[in-house]
Amino acid sequence: MSPLTRLLAPKTVVRAHCDLPCGVYDPEQARIEAESVYRVIQRYAASEDPTFRTRAIAIKERQADLVKHHLDVLWHDYFKPEHLETVPNLHELFWSATKQVSTVKASTSLDDAKKLLDLIDEVDAAWKATGGPAKTRVAGRPG
Amino acid sequence: MTGSRRFRGVARPGGLRGRLAGPWRVAVADGSMRPAIEPGDWLLVDPTTARWPRRGSVVVFREPGSDVLAIKRVAARPGDWIRFADGRLQMSGDEAWLLSDASDAALEVAGFGPAVDSRRYGPVPVAALVGRAWFRYWPGRSIGRLPRGPRSDVLAG
Numbered sequence: 001m002s003p004l005t006r007l008l009a010p011k012t013v014v015r016a017h018c019d020l021p022c023g024v025y026d027p028e029q030a031r032i033e034a035e036s037v038y039r040v041i042q043r044y045a046a047s048e049d050p051t052f053r054t055r056a057i058a059i060k061e062r063q064a065d066l067v068k069h070h071l072d073v074l075w076h077d078y079f080k081p082e083h084l085e086t087v088p089n090l091h092e093l094f095w096s097a098t099k100q101v102s103t104v105k106a107s108t109s110l111d112d113a114k115k116l117l118d119l120i121d122e123v124d125a126a127w128k129a130t131g132g133p134a135k136t137r138v139a140g141r142p143g
Numbered sequence: 144m145t146g147s148r149r150f151r152g153v154a155r156p157g158g159l160r161g162r163l164a165g166p167w168r169v170a171v172a173d174g175s176m177r178p179a180i181e182p183g184d185w186l187l188v189d190p191t192t193a194r195w196p197r198r199g200s201v202v203v204f205r206e207p208g209s210d211v212l213a214i215k216r217v218a219a220r221p222g223d224w225i226r227f228a229d230g231r232l233q234m235s236g237d238e239a240w241l242l243s244d245a246s247d248a249a250l251e252v253a254g255f256g257p258a259v260d261s262r263r264y265g266p267v268p269v270a271a272l273v274g275r276a277w278f279r280y281w282p283g284r285s286i287g288r289l290p291r292g293p294r295s296d297v298l299a300g
Contacts, residue, residue, distance in 0.1 A: 008281065010168035010185050014203050014214040016176040016243065019256030077254060 025078035025136040027124040030070035034120055036063040037104055038113040045108070061105055067116070068101045074123065078136060087126040097123060162190050166273070168280075169203060171214060174250060175243035175258040176201070179292060180214070185281035186289070190274035195220050195239040199291035201276040202241065207264045214276060215241035215260050216292050221269075224298040231298065238266035244292060 001009070037060050044056035075094040084090055097119040104112045127133075133140045171184045180186070180201070188203050196202065198217050206213040219225045219240035224233050234240060243258035250258060261267060278288055 008168075008185070010166070010170045012166035012169045012212060013172050014169045014186075014212045014276075015206075016171055016173040016180060016182065016215070017206065017211070017213050017259040018173050018175040018243070018245075018250050019259060080254070 024138070025074055025127070025132065026141065027070075027074060027120055027127050027132075028141070030067050030074070031117070031120045031124065033063045033066040033070065034113070034116050037067065038110065038117060041108055041110055041113050045110070057108075060108075064101050064105045067120075068098055071098050071101070071120075071123065074127070078127070078132070079130070083126075083130045086129050090126060093119070093122055093126065159191065162193065162274075165190050166203070166212075169212070169214070169276070174253055174255045175245050175260070176214060176216070177245045177249070177253065179244050179290065180276075180279070183282070184279055184285070186214075186276045187278040187280060188274040188276050192272065192275040195269055195272060196275045197291065198223075198297065201289055201292070202239075203273040203276055204241065204267055205271045205273060206259075207267060207271065212273065213259075215243060218242040218261070219297050226298060232266075234266055237269045239269070241267050 040056050040060045040063065044053055044060070047053055047056070071094060075098075079087075079090060087093070097116070100112070100116045100119050104116050127136075166188055167190060169186050169188055171180055171186065172182055174182050192202075195217060198220055200217050201214060202217055203212060203214050205211070217239050219234055221234050221236050221238060223240070224231050225240050226232075240261045242262070243260045245253075245255075245258060247257040250256065276289055279285055
């Protein structure tokens with residue numbers, strides 16, 4: 001701050017008060033649901049029981065929806081326009097990741113589910129690169 | 144008969160000397176006054192204001208309950224009627240209804256939570272009034288008088 005700016009700066013802060021959203025974000029949430037998708041595909045492939053296989057498909061759909069939801073929340077609420085400087089491919093990354101969820105919903109291929117996990121890891125790297133652990137977790141990420 | 148004219152004489156306690164202490168300049172935090180006032184704006188305040196100013200004026204005041212210095216727009220003056228909770232509510236002779244400019248929907252889009260104003264803590268007494276914000280002197284691109292807003296929830300008649 002220049003001396004002139006310091007001279008001009010007000011000493012009093014007034015609040016145009018609004019509630020804070022909770023502000024807790026972590027791609028780990030999406031990752032855990034995506035791991036459920038991966039596991040359930042494995043178990044689907046290993047089973048011959050038609051009832052189990054039907055249930056597995058239903059569970060995969062449900063968990064995949066949760067992945068999409070958690071990715072959307074990160075994209076819309078955590079990431080801000082200024083983060084594009086650190087992560088220039090941010091929008092493309094979320095576009096690919098959410099598209100990959102749709103692919104996984106329509107597929108029973110482990111490769112598709114693995115590709116989704118990899119994309120979530122890229123989101124995780126973007127979250128870390130923009131200071132996510134310190135800014136959005138109460139005491140950084142545990143562990 | 145309940146018009147604001149009747150209440151012009153209600154003065155803020157503290158005396159002129161206390162009011163001259165300021166604040167004369169304030170920095171704004173939070174986004175509930177967007178788009179007219181952005182977080183980070185530096186404003187000039189007239190702390191000699193002793194009564195609730197006109198509807199649409201921007202005021203600095205101590206928030207009821209928390210005593211935090213806050214900034215909102217005067218939506219209804221002493222004596223005005225407003226629509227509230229399926230009914231009507233009349234301001235008494237020394238209190239005003241202060242509201243945010245930004246809608247809760249706009250705040251949510253911008254990453255803020257719902258606005259905290261008279262809808263949360265009710266009418267604000269004139270004793271809580273600190274001054275009227277009237278001029279923005281920073282950032283340079285938006286220097287100028289703060290426009291009086293259209294914000295008014297006063298019922299006609």
